[in-house]
Amino acid sequence: MIAAVVGGIAILSFTRSTDGPQDSARPTAIGATTLAQSAPPTTEFVESTTPVDTTIAVVTTTTTSDSTFAAADPYGGVATVGVIGPATTLNPFIERSGMGDAVGAITWASAFVLDAETYDIKPGVLSEIPSFENGGLSANDDGSVTVSLRLSQQARWQDGQPITGHDLAFTAALLADDRRVDSDLRELYSMVSGPAAADDTFRFTVTNPSIDYLNLFQVILPRHQVEGTDLFGDWTDRIWVSAGPFIPGAIQADGSVALRRNPQYRGVDSQGRDLPYLDGLLVVPYLDEAEVLIGLTEKELSVGDLGGGYQTAADRSDLLISFAPGEEWEHVGFQFGSGRFAANPRSMVSSSAFRDLVAVVVGDDELVSEIGGTGLYPTSSIVGSAWPRGAAPDQPEIVEPSLDEIAAELGRDFEEQPPTVVYATTVALDRSQMAGITLRELAARGVAVEPQLQDPGLFFRDAVIEGSFEVAEWAWTVTPGPVGAARDLQSWFGTSPSRDGLDFYRWSTNTESAALVDEIAGLDSIMDLGELQTALQSIDGQLLDLVVVVPLWQTSSGAAYDPRRIDGYDHPRFGVPITWNADLWLVPGGCADLQPGEVCGGPGQPEEAG
Numbered sequence: 001m002i003a004a005v006v007g008g009i010a011i012l013s014f015t016r017s018t019d020g021p022q023d024s025a026r027p028t029a030i031g032a033t034t035l036a037q038s039a040p041p042t043t044e045f046v047e048s049t050t051p052v053d054t055t056i057a058v059v060t061t062t063t064t065s066d067s068t069f070a071a072a073d074p075y076g077g078v079a080t081v082g083v084i085g086p087a088t089t090l091n092p093f094i095e096r097s098g099m100g101d102a103v104g105a106i107t108w109a110s111a112f113v114l115d116a117e118t119y120d121i122k123p124g125v126l127s128e129i130p131s132f133e134n135g136g137l138s139a140n141d142d143g144s145v146t147v148s149l150r151l152s153q154q155a156r157w158q159d160g161q162p163i164t165g166h167d168l169a170f171t172a173a174l175l176a177d178d179r180r181v182d183s184d185l186r187e188l189y190s191m192v193s194g195p196a197a198a199d200d201t202f203r204f205t206v207t208n209p210s211i212d213y214l215n216l217f218q219v220i221l222p223r224h225q226v227e228g229t230d231l232f233g234d235w236t237d238r239i240w241v242s243a244g245p246f247i248p249g250a251i252q253a254d255g256s257v258a259l260r261r262n263p264q265y266r267g268v269d270s271q272g273r274d275l276p277y278l279d280g281l282l283v284v285p286y287l288d289e290a291e292v293l294i295g296l297t298e299k300e301l302s303v304g305d306l307g308g309g310y311q312t313a314a315d316r317s318d319l320l321i322s323f324a325p326g327e328e329w330e331h332v333g334f335q336f337g338s339g340r341f342a343a344n345p346r347s348m349v350s351s352s353a354f355r356d357l358v359a360v361v362v363g364d365d366e367l368v369s370e371i372g373g374t375g376l377y378p379t380s381s382i383v384g385s386a387w388p389r390g391a392a393p394d395q396p397e398i399v400e401p402s403l404d405e406i407a408a409e410l411g412r413d414f415e416e417q418p419p420t421v422v423y424a425t426t427v428a429l430d431r432s433q434m435a436g437i438t439l440r441e442l443a444a445r446g447v448a449v450e451p452q453l454q455d456p457g458l459f460f461r462d463a464v465i466e467g468s469f470e471v472a473e474w475a476w477t478v479t480p481g482p483v484g485a486a487r488d489l490q491s492w493f494g495t496s497p498s499r500d501g502l503d504f505y506r507w508s509t510n511t512e513s514a515a516l517v518d519e520i521a522g523l524d525s526i527m528d529l530g531e532l533q534t535a536l537q538s539i540d541g542q543l544l545d546l547v548v549v550v551p552l553w554q555t556s557s558g559a560a561y562d563p564r565r566i567d568g569y570d571h572p573r574f575g576v577p578i579t580w581n582a583d584l585w586l587v588p589g590g591c592a593d594l595q596p597g598e599v600c601g602g603p604g605q606p607e608e609a610g
Helices: 098-104 165-177 185-188 209-215 289-297 353-363 365-373 404-412 430-442 456-465 482-493 511-525 529-546
Strands: 003-004 009-012 077-082 112-114 121-123 137-140 145-150 195-197 201-206 244-246 257-259 278-288 303-307 319-332 421-427 448-454 471-477 549-561
Touching: 077 098, 077 289, 098 257, 098 278, 165 185, 165 195, 165 201, 209 482, 209 511, 278 289, 289 303, 319 353, 353 404, 353 430, 353 549, 365 430, 421 430, 430 448, 430 471, 448 456, 448 511, 456 471, 482 511, 482 529, 511 529
Parallel strands: 077 278, 077 303, 421 448, 421 471
Antiparallel strands: 003 009, 112 121, 137 145, 145 201, 195 201, 244 257, 257 278, 303 549, 319 471, 319 549
């Protein structure tokens, strides 16, 4: 999946490459940047795709026992998946939901996808990612850039029709012109100038070069099916043809969606065997994590998404838990604006030596185990949580300074004015613990700490947004991928042309930061991923060297699954629907030796949990 943010809108696409082995293709998502402790953002527009066959039923028969793979035959069976967020339609141009994302992850056709192991942008239905080196990008004399998207010969719709440049041209024109399409999305597609389509290529020009071209074609519409219909009026209770490993039916009366294997899907496993393994999936929506856990308890589900509440299933001996880094990036930030003096008239933030001291104290990875154990993932990069390849390869080593160095830099006498720090954060347990650790460690070094633990609403409104803190701890919701990393930097540490700046540190207002702020703003015009990687690594290193913030950790999210009913489940990193690799799921022990009346992968599977 690829993700990006356009305006304040989260544009999501979860899909997998259809060209070559799929074991390592791990698509992911992107969400709008929000304060992690604030209320969830209002439901926003997203793109998606799924098929038109509304007569699909979950397959309960299995492959025969004389299969080529004998007892090791991975094929057959059905998995039941619990997700959070019911849907009234699978058309994402009308509504986005947890159900829609889970179904879209295994049905949508996208030009670009994110590898969820590395968050590198990979080709979805394309044969390659455009670059200046391979000719997919070419600079013109007038400053514009021509983009050539070359389609993979393996990319096909479920009805066997190839996915062509004409599908991309149709999608671009429709989303740019239909006034019912979200205004930010229409603006995004307005960058497509001088389009030219062929069976294997779609070419267009971007007048003002922008990394946002990588946000185009998150969902490609099949021209041969959607042309001549009303995207909003005719596609509410049905959906267009699939390009993924499964084909979904209509939403049933209970809100569930049944999917069957897509015979046109060209993915293969590491042994060259066709994917998917399963005959089908049943995706069942729930309102929250508590209901998902009930579904697991009552043996309705093979796997259930529990989000950040996955530890509620930790005492279940019949279930296994899989978890991965979550979307919240915790950090300590400094206030560079004048508001810091309202919190502490003797603020020391202007001293780089003081910021180094705080970084040494709170940036110790061993503290994470003291606070949250396996529930937190230590991080030492600003960019790395969104795109590991964009992290500075040589992160600066900070040497702990003495109080004398800090006093000299500030021109103060700490005998007359003892050093003090006001550490503001919320009353959340992990943050209260971090405040206590900071107090303990700085006190041991001769610096008094005044913890200010506040209600989250008051903290974000009165301290963070107003800039009336000195040192504060909170979390951002990270936007995965190269484009997301660039947009997050622009929001957090500068000004963004496409989003309101969220520089609550007031760092970008300092004259000393002007050159780096310009570098961050300049990320907009980079279209080549290699160049973007180099720029992000440089900016990440500079921000870390200046100690504008101190990265702490990422939270985690997870799911529980029944090992008697499903194998191959691997919980994705933040932002990715749990169905991301459903084409690799299989029923433990195979489905060749079922007794009459048994459903492969369903309730009553005879094997005991391993």
